Amino acid sequence: MWNQPRGGTLTLEQVWRLAQAWYGKDRRDADWRRKTPHEATAVFEEIGMTGPFWQLAP
Amino acid sequence: MSGATDPAALDVAVRQHIYNEIIQRAAVPTSAQTARALGKSRQEVSESFKRMKEAHILVLQENDDEILMANPFSAVPTPFLVKAGKRSWWGNCIWDAMGIAAMVRSDATITTGCGDCNDAMRINIENGVAHMAAGEAIIHFSVPASRWWDNIKFT
Numbered sequence: 001m002w003n004q005p006r007g008g009t010l011t012l013e014q015v016w017r018l019a020q021a022w023y024g025k026d027r028r029d030a031d032w033r034r035k036t037p038h039e040a041t042a043v044f045e046e047i048g049m050t051g052p053f054w055q056l057a058p
Numbered sequence: 059m060s061g062a063t064d065p066a067a068l069d070v071a072v073r074q075h076i077y078n079e080i081i082q083r084a085a086v087p088t089s090a091q092t093a094r095a096l097g098k099s100r101q102e103v104s105e106s107f108k109r110m111k112e113a114h115i116l117v118l119q120e121n122d123d124e125i126l127m128a129n130p131f132s133a134v135p136t137p138f139l140v141k142a143g144k145r146s147w148w149g150n151c152i153w154d155a156m157g158i159a160a161m162v163r164s165d166a167t168i169t170t171g172c173g174d175c176n177d178a179m180r181i182n183i184e185n186g187v188a189h190m191a192a193g194e195a196i197i198h199f200s201v202p203a204s205r206w207w208d209n210i211k212f213t
Contacts, residue, residue: 007199007202008203009196009198009199011197012190012197015153016156016183019154019157022157023160027077028073028078053202053203055203055204056203056204057204
């Protein structure tokens with residue numbers, strides 16, 4: 001990104017997998033709940049979002 | 059629905075109403091519309107909105123009364139337009155725009171612009187596969203994950 005510090009980069013395919021993992025469960029279901037940090041980290045790791053930039057806790 | 063309601067049960071009913079309205083009618087409901095639909099007072103619904111804001115389920119507008127984001131959907135226009143059949147929505151970011159396609163379980167087209175050069179970009183979701191209409195793409199995240207919720211509107 002011009003004039004911006006380099007952040008994290010993903011491919012289109014990685015973001016599509018992330019979107020499906022994150023939003024595939026229907027939020028209209030009564031038993032839907034947010035992912036725990038542990039569950040979210042597992043999703044990130046499965047997609048290849050590893051390293052300090054993607055860690056949920058500082 | 060009427061009478062006293064357990065807050066957790068009300069939050070489920072409010073959440074279901076919000077997402078039903080968005081997915082079926084492509085319209086983010088106001089607190090007054092939600093209250094009318096559920097037979098609740100506007101104050102009860104506003105309190106529910108605020109509980110869901112604290113739980114990072116909703117992002118509210120600056121007045122703290124109305125929805126700005128019911129992720130992955132945005133209540134206001136953004137650079138991420140998602141079309142599926144005759145319905146269309148705004149996503150909060152490219153992750154959310156693709157999340158809309160995942161949530162509505164439909165082929166979809168995302169119209170956006172390159173975050174670096176502003177060139178037009180179109181992403182098609184067809185039969186469960188995402189691909190650029192032309193060229194290639196890389197997705198850039200500016201804010202590290204541990205700070206996303208410091209200011210989710212900026213993120």
